[in-house]
Amino acid sequence: MAAEFSIHVAKENLKFSAAHFIAYPGFREPLHGHNYQVGVRVEGRLTATGYVLDFGIVKQATREIVAQLDERTLIPAQSDCLTIERRGNSIAIRYEGDEFVLPAADVCLLPIAHSSAEELARYVWGQLYAALANHQALTGIIAMEVSVAEGPGQAAIYRRDVSQNPS
Numbered sequence: 001m002a003a004e005f006s007i008h009v010a011k012e013n014l015k016f017s018a019a020h021f022i023a024y025p026g027f028r029e030p031l032h033g034h035n036y037q038v039g040v041r042v043e044g045r046l047t048a049t050g051y052v053l054d055f056g057i058v059k060q061a062t063r064e065i066v067a068q069l070d071e072r073t074l075i076p077a078q079s080d081c082l083t084i085e086r087r088g089n090s091i092a093i094r095y096e097g098d099e100f101v102l103p104a105a106d107v108c109l110l111p112i113a114h115s116s117a118e119e120l121a122r123y124v125w126g127q128l129y130a131a132l133a134n135h136q137a138l139t140g141i142i143a144m145e146v147s148v149a150e151g152p153g154q155a156a157i158y159r160r161d162v163s164q165n166p167s
């Protein structure tokens with residue numbers, strides 16, 4: 001079924017600043033940071049309330065997800081080349097001969113393999129889907145798209161149909 005409406009959320013408060021590095025066997029970027037911008041587009045049918053969905057819930061849920069990433073070092077816990085070890089209040093991250101040791105509170109361990117904008121967009125999508133499901137706010141939603149930009153004009157977009165579509 002084709003979507004009839006879409007809403008788009010991309011606001012100042014959907015920004016986060018974070019440090020990361022891309023790593024795979026044989027290559028690692030130096031640790032560096034971005035001012036990321038998150039955008040969300042939801043496609044859906046008009047519900048009985050006259051909305052595709054509650055705008056406020058999408059904004060609130062996205063803000064909460066973004067807040068968990070803000071001012072953290074993003075570490076992909078499913079990396080095939082990083083060894084991640086908890087040491088008291090610290091997290092030690094080893095890559096080949098290099099080691100980072102950071103305060104655990106400064107680190108956000110994510111269930112992804114690389115901290116690329118693409119994988120971050122898919123992660124945010126999953127978190128947002130779970131949050132909306134939790135608020136029983138998926139009714140009428142046909143698809144969701146999450147974009148994560150590392151800077152102006154460099155956005156990765158993850159879009160997926162939302163299977164749960166009670167009429």
Ligand code: ZN
Nearest residue numbers: 020032034150
């Ligand atoms: Zn980067």
